[in-house]
Amino acid sequence: MLTIAIQAGGDSQRMGGDKALLPLAGKPLIEHLLMRVKDLGEDILVTTNRPRDYAFLGVRLVSDPVPGLGVLNGLHVALDAALGKSVLVLACDMPFVSRPLVEHLVSLATRADVVVPYHDSGFEPLHAIYAKPACLPAIGAALAAGEKRLTSFYPMVEVLPVEGSDLSRLDPRGLSFFNVNTLEDLAQAERIWSEGEMGG
Numbered sequence: 001m002l003t004i005a006i007q008a009g010g011d012s013q014r015m016g017g018d019k020a021l022l023p024l025a026g027k028p029l030i031e032h033l034l035m036r037v038k039d040l041g042e043d044i045l046v047t048t049n050r051p052r053d054y055a056f057l058g059v060r061l062v063s064d065p066v067p068g069l070g071v072l073n074g075l076h077v078a079l080d081a082a083l084g085k086s087v088l089v090l091a092c093d094m095p096f097v098s099r100p101l102v103e104h105l106v107s108l109a110t111r112a113d114v115v116v117p118y119h120d121s122g123f124e125p126l127h128a129i130y131a132k133p134a135c136l137p138a139i140g141a142a143l144a145a146g147e148k149r150l151t152s153f154y155p156m157v158e159v160l161p162v163e164g165s166d167l168s169r170l171d172p173r174g175l176s177f178f179n180v181n182t183l184e185d186l187a188q189a190e191r192i193w194s195e196g197e198m199g200g
Contacts (some may be wrong), residue, residue: 002106003084004041006030007074007126008092010050019180020092021053025193029180032095037102043083046092047074070148071126076139077134082089086110087135091126095189096175104170105129105162112160113138115176117167124177125150134158 008020008030020030030046034057038044044059052060060079064074081085086109090097101117108115109129116128134157142153168174180186 001043001084001086002041002109003043003045003082003087004037004134005082005087005089006033006044006046006092007071007078007089008046008050008054018050020048022180022186024095024180024186024189029095029189030054030092033090033092034059034098036097036099037088040089040102040106041084045078045081047078047081069143072139072148072152073143073148074135075125075130075150076143079136079139082132085132087094087130087132089126089128089130091179093180094127094177095180096178096192097127098157098171098176101162101167101170101176104166108160109164110163113157114154114159116159116161118161118163119167119177121177123151123154123161127177135195150186 021028022123024032045062046054046059047062047064049063049067051063054061062077064077075085075089077091088102088106105115106129109131113131113134114128117124135153138153138156141156147153175192178189180189
């Protein structure tokens with residue numbers, strides 16, 4: 001079984017609120033993402049500390065029992081709650097994920113403990129597939145050691161990078177990792193949407 005876990009997090013100081021719920025072309029950012037991937041998984045969850053705000057999505061909502069411990073802990077919460085052994089983890093603020101790229105990651109899920117895009121800026125750990133049996137204890141060990149970086153547990157597991165020609169073939173416009181962190185990013189996302197450049 002594949003679980004799809006969308007990390008909604010919490011407030012963004014730069015955005016003045018919960019960025020997952022900011023409107024893009026009349027719908028919240030997170031809804032655009034969900035529409036692109038929801039049919040790929042039998043189990044879908046959103047990690048959020050404001051479950052009431054996300055009830056309209058009609059998916060399972062999971063809160064962090066100890067909020068404020070950072071993104072690595074959020075990943076641990078998502079994997080711990082997942083019903084599937086493979087977990088597709090996506091950030092809520094990536095409205096233009098490439099469906100072909102996501103399908104490719106899913107197809108490689110049994111080849112490694114982590115299947116993750118890699119490019120000039122490094123890994124994309126919030127656009128990756130995680131094997132729950134291997135990654136959950138590794139993340140727990142990293143947290144116990146005081147680690148906070150999302151990739152800090154990668155040396156403890158088998159990692160399969162997806163890079164180079166695979167990335168350019170599956171996401172030719174390079175929009176999968178476009179994320180909305182500022183109002184300027186949101187305005188750019190509106191332009192991308194209006195120009196029909198969203199990708200697959």
